[in-house]
Amino acid sequence: MKAKANKAHEPFVRLVKRKEMKVWQSILLRAGAFLLSLLICGIVSSLITRKGMGYFFTTLVDGVFGTKRRIWNLFHETALLLIVAVAVTPAFKMRFWNIGAEGQVLIGGLCCATCMFYLGGKMNIYALIPIMLVSSMVGGAIWAVIPAIFKAKWNTNETLFTLMMNYIAACLTGFMITTWAPRGSGVVYFEKGNLPKVGNEFLLKIIVVAALTVIMWAYLKFSKHGYELTVVGESERTAKYIGINVKKVIIRTLILCGIICGIAGFLLVSGTNQSIHKTDTVAGRGFTAILVSWLAHFNPLYMTVTSLLVIFIDQGTGQIATLQGLGNSYSDIMTGIFFFIIIASEFFINYKVVFKFSVLKKAKKFAETVPPAPEIETEVKEKEEVEE
Amino acid sequence: MKMKKVLVIVLALILAIGCIACFTACNNEEEAQEAAKITFAPVAKENIKLGLICLHDENSTYDKNFIDAATEACTKYGITKIVKTGIAESDQCYQTACDLVDQGCNIIFADSFGHEQYILKAAKEYPSVRFAHATGTMAHTELQANFYNAFASIYEGRYLAGVAAGMKMNEMIAAGKFTADQAKMGYVGAYTYAEVISGLTSFYLGAKSVCPTVTMDVKFTGSWYDQTAEGEAATALINGGCKLISQHADSMGAPNACEVKKVPNVTYNISTKAACGESYLIGSRINWAPYFEYLFDCTINGVTAVDFDWVGTLATGSVEILEINDAVAAAGTADKIAEVKAKLMSGEIKVFDTANFKISGKDVTTYLADVDTDAAFTPDTQVILKGVFEESLYRSAPYFDATIDGITFLNTAF
Numbered sequence: 118m119k120a121k122a123n124k125a126h127e128p129f130v131r132l133v134k135r136k137e138m139k140v141w142q143s144i145l146l147r148a149g150a151f152l153l154s155l156l157i158c159g160i161v162s163s164l165i166t167r168k169g170m171g172y173f174f175t176t177l178v179d180g181v182f183g184t185k186r187r188i189w190n191l192f193h194e195t196a197l198l199l200i201v202a203v204a205v206t207p208a209f210k211m212r213f214w215n216i217g218a219e220g221q222v223l224i225g226g227l228c229c230a231t232c233m234f235y236l237g238g239k240m241n242i243y244a245l246i247p248i249m250l251v252s253s254m255v256g257g258a259i260w261a262v263i264p265a266i267f268k269a270k271w272n273t274n275e276t277l278f279t280l281m282m283n284y285i286a287a288c289l290t291g292f293m294i295t296t297w298a299p300r301g302s303g304v305v306y307f308e309k310g311n312l313p314k315v316g317n318e319f320l321l322k323i324i325v326v327a328a329l330t331v332i333m334w335a336y337l338k339f340s341k342h343g344y345e346l347t348v349v350g351e352s353e354r355t356a357k358y359i360g361i362n363v364k365k366v367i368i369r370t371l372i373l374c375g376i377i378c379g380i381a382g383f384l385l386v387s388g389t390n391q392s393i394h395k396t397d398t399v400a401g402r403g404f405t406a407i408l409v410s411w412l413a414h415f416n417p418l419y420m421t422v423t424s425l426l427v428i429f430i431d432q433g434t435g436q437i438a439t440l441q442g443l444g445n446s447y448s449d450i451m452t453g454i455f456f457f458i459i460i461a462s463e464f465f466i467n468y469k470v471v472f473k474f475s476v477l478k479k480a481k482k483f484a485e486t487v488p489p490a491p492e493i494e495t496e497v498k499e500k501e502e503v504e505e
Numbered sequence: 506m507k508m509k510k511v512l513v514i515v516l517a518l519i520l521a522i523g524c525i526a527c528f529t530a531c532n533n534e535e536e537a538q539e540a541a542k543i544t545f546a547p548v549a550k551e552n553i554k555l556g557l558i559c560l561h562d563e564n565s566t567y568d569k570n571f572i573d574a575a576t577e578a579c580t581k582y583g584i585t586k587i588v589k590t591g592i593a594e595s596d597q598c599y600q601t602a603c604d605l606v607d608q609g610c611n612i613i614f615a616d617s618f619g620h621e622q623y624i625l626k627a628a629k630e631y632p633s634v635r636f637a638h639a640t641g642t643m644a645h646t647e648l649q650a651n652f653y654n655a656f657a658s659i660y661e662g663r664y665l666a667g668v669a670a671g672m673k674m675n676e677m678i679a680a681g682k683f684t685a686d687q688a689k690m691g692y693v694g695a696y697t698y699a700e701v702i703s704g705l706t707s708f709y710l711g712a713k714s715v716c717p718t719v720t721m722d723v724k725f726t727g728s729w730y731d732q733t734a735e736g737e738a739a740t741a742l743i744n745g746g747c748k749l750i751s752q753h754a755d756s757m758g759a760p761n762a763c764e765v766k767k768v769p770n771v772t773y774n775i776s777t778k779a780a781c782g783e784s785y786l787i788g789s790r791i792n793w794a795p796y797f798e799y800l801f802d803c804t805i806n807g808v809t810a811v812d813f814d815w816v817g818t819l820a821t822g823s824v825e826i827l828e829i830n831d832a833v834a835a836a837g838t839a840d841k842i843a844e845v846k847a848k849l850m851s852g853e854i855k856v857f858d859t860a861n862f863k864i865s866g867k868d869v870t871t872y873l874a875d876v877d878t879d880a881a882f883t884p885d886t887q888v889i890l891k892g893v894f895e896e897s898l899y900r901s902a903p904y905f906d907a908t909i910d911g912i913t914f915l916n917t918a919f
Binding site: 183184186187190291295297298299300301302303304306389390391392394397398400438439440442444445446 | 590600618695880
């Protein structure tokens, strides 16, 4: 009779937090999710293009690995996304929601551009490059530390603050471009002060980003700072209790974020584009990087994989869009599907779905083997507790 | 402090890499000089592949105009093409151009002004491939034999559209909707850039040629494609007393705003008659198909000396007037346009005849324009010859950048 009473309370489906999943299980699940996302992208594409799945996959692979330049581009674009992801990571690990990487990178780039505009060609390039780099770092750091100070001193909402700073950065860049090219069409190009090539145009940047990624990984894993910011992220009260100066940690971490964003801006302006533009210079990397960092569980080494996958999907589907004349939005939709499935997989790694019938079945089975009814109630109760 | 240590390491590492880079990269400079002696051999039609680089996709009227023209020309010649859309004015443009070369394209065409530097860089790297760039300004000074600029005397098209606009203004005055001294038009521009100013001035001069009291207010948006900003600018102009709107920006923002307010609209690049039947009056367009055909002919015949500054005209079919919407246009518009068009082609009418405009109340007898591109926008060339401002004579891209009397810029921050 008790079982009947339970029936009324039992929801059709509910979520139960999983205990720690085995590493190989989670890897398998994520790989499965990636393949599933490709499969869904393939199905959607087949419906749009009216070509088979084979066409989707061969074009996808051709778009990414088809030529030597495309392979270099894959790693180059990955590096440019990865450096921004590395930059936002310490803040996110500290649960400081820094949505402002886009602006911090842009300001870094703007500082670099300012040096190139006023000093380019007037001084030795070897002296100019360090000046550009340092000013980019300072610029990025200033842009990141302003919201950090407000957060530390007056506990302002950092999400809104950093987001707002993005728009200020874009407007400031637009203003500077108009100042430099009063009768131009919205882009400034710099002839002088560009980062020299090493091997080819991509290698230097890839090396720099790889080095920064490893350093950031070590910083978060082994340094006292890394430990402190993790504690602040887990619980501010615990941090205070064990004598961590929370305000100092927040400000210090955001300066670090800003510096790396500044370097990213430097690489984009001086090393890649040789120009600056309100939106096309950073091109949304500041936002994509947040997802990249998040999906990698804030581990810089995993981020190499997540950023590589994002660029893989983007470039591969870009090739399909070109050959089939599908327009700009197609790649965005495919990347959206990819993110959706991957995030969903994260959800299933953390939670398990329990259906009503399976619970009742279990309960029934339990009731058959162990006669006393009250025990059923406790079992269900336990589950509810876990759910909370 | 550990923080400092980490910082120092990071800095030192980057500087070290940077320095190594600097010293190893010194000998790259010389390669670029090789490109000076470029010759092209004839290429069979079936071996030609066109690569088209577009800033936006078909949703932008500007880019759609290029894609349509390329499709038309390619179909006519039976030439294959690859269209790359959404290519930013950044390194992405250079990478895309190189990728198109890798895919076997032997003509690469980019459609946006900001693409120029990246296309030029690719042209220097691949001397056996022809690179053409619309609206660009650097070919005649760079003299890179496989890099060409092209544009059209669209100011003539704008002038003709302006004539239709002036006639519409006259009709509204005659109908008693407003008096002759209230005859004001509005114009939505992207940037205070010569191409835009040349276009809006020729449009105004066209209208003034039939409606002498007309004036014009101009609002700039600071973007080539911003649906919201263009719509808002058009609405603000209408609310400010403008009786007719035209635009030089690429979205449907201004046409839609005009349709809502039932204000006549003169378009650029595409006819909006289907979507905005109650406001669309007329429009002008650059037809790029003749230029693509010219490039194909040059490639097939192995012409090395391709025009550095190709200017399409009414005669080449590059400057077109779009359909006239009889529901909006004044009576007799088509006949008048045909008449003025004939006079433009015969040279009887010159759009920028200095007899027709003044600057700050004074007659214009000399004008130095910024023809050769430099960072400081230095005026360098006398462009008034025998009383006419000779637009697109010294280079294909427009260089008329003066503000003439009768036109008011409401904002110039862009």
